[in-house]
Amino acid sequence: MAAETGTPTTLTLKSNDDELFSVAESAAILSVTIRNMVEDGCAGGVIPLDNVDGKTLASVITYMNGISAIPADEEKKKSYRDKFLSDKDFETLADMVLAANYLNMSCLMDAVSAKIAQVMEKKSVGWVRRKFGIENDYTPEEEAAVKEEHKWTFEGVETDDDN
Amino acid sequence: MEKRQKLIAPAERHHIPHEILENILCRLPAKSLLRFKAVSKSWKSIICDDPGFSDVHLRQSKISASSSNKNLMFWIETYPNGNKTNLITLQDFESMKSRKRKQIEFPMEQGLHLEVLCHCDGLALRRTRKAKDKTYVLCNPSSRTWVQFRCPYRIYHRPRCG
Structure with missing residues (x-):
């Protein structure tokens, strides 16, 4: 040692x-x-x-x-x-x-x-799911409702073409 | 057997445990966090339902604000413009000269003509300018959320910062 x-x-x-x-x-x-x-x-x-x-x-x-x-x-x-x-x-x-x-x-x-x-910071929800290997467990209706709640947070998000 | 590492799909390989994920998420601005509620139910529950996470996020925001010399002070102006929106301007106190500002639209009931009484931890307590009116609004500009309430008795106070 x-x-x-x-x-x-x-x-x-x-x-x-x-x-x-x-x-x-x-x-x-x-x-x-x-x-x-x-x-x-x-x-x-x-x-x-x-x-x-x-x-x-x-x-x-x-x-x-x-x-x-x-x-x-x-x-x-x-x-x-x-x-x-x-x-x-x-x-x-x-x-x-x-x-x-x-x-x-x-x-x-x-x-x-x-x-x-x-x-x-500026990535899309889809990018995060792919990179972190997360399965989307929302129904389409639930997902739409969650997104609707804070619509403004989807402004200025980078386009979702991976890297 | 030794090759096991190469056979695992990248997404699975990067399964990030909960405590590490929290340590990453607490460094994101409120706008990104609110968007990422839509990632999955478990992300939503970390972001919205875990009071411990909110505390860590607040503490982390203060650390990164002080280390980058961003002493964000509220400098709020409202312009009732006929729509259901007011305009709030956040001014970085340190850069008053450079006029570096962040403007956000804030949904708010019309005709309240609010003034800021005090603020603390990113929340602002506002009150109508009319002395008799007992309507108060507690608002969080980062998440663009607010609650309106009435105080049953009259309070005399001066604006102050917290």
Whole structure:
């Protein structure tokens, strides 16, 4: 667990599709889940992360390295997060929010949630159903009534051609 | 067995648990939330029937307003225009000079000539300008909803902000 000398400790993380990643312990412990394993002495070998795939884990590790390299300056951290998430599509963001939740990384969780909200803001009801995999359980009459209640909220909605 | 991840349809893979969904939805503006009531019955119940969610949404709105320096102050004007609509103007207090405004049409009974008495958490309490009239209107410009009520006794008060 503890490094005896000044050399940084490296952890090996394993995704659920068996990809292995090396990451500095100081960056990895941004995840409370991983920090607890390290503190309990369970991080000696490979740390299996059963709920995260390799593509998402690679992205999370990029974030861990990037954010931990920034000194305690909340403004700079915020602008790093904004830049990091700026080019991510909905699918990637959805994978990341689930990974951030599983890894217990509240700063990433909040940033990704805010980004998803920003992406959704002007989207149609149909877009949301498709992207979140939600079945419409209203009858056509019920749906029309709910929409009628707040007609003005359907003004200025982006046209529904997916991406 | 190892390939299980690839066989799952994207929509299913992105099934977002309830608590994470709430954490996303509480960051949306009122307009989007009211529209997304039509997504499904369970979304409607999170948005409308869960008082805990309303609290989180209010708290989150205040956090994001303060972090982006948007101290939204009410600056309400009404223009009875012969229709059943009044025009309300919300003015960002910080950008008074830039005249950045948000105007919304607000359905309201005609002829009330309301003034704002006070406001708190995005709600405004308004009263008719006629001193004898005891009609009050509590309105929420974000959701464009309002309730009208009468106070049975007379109150003397000065406008104030909350």
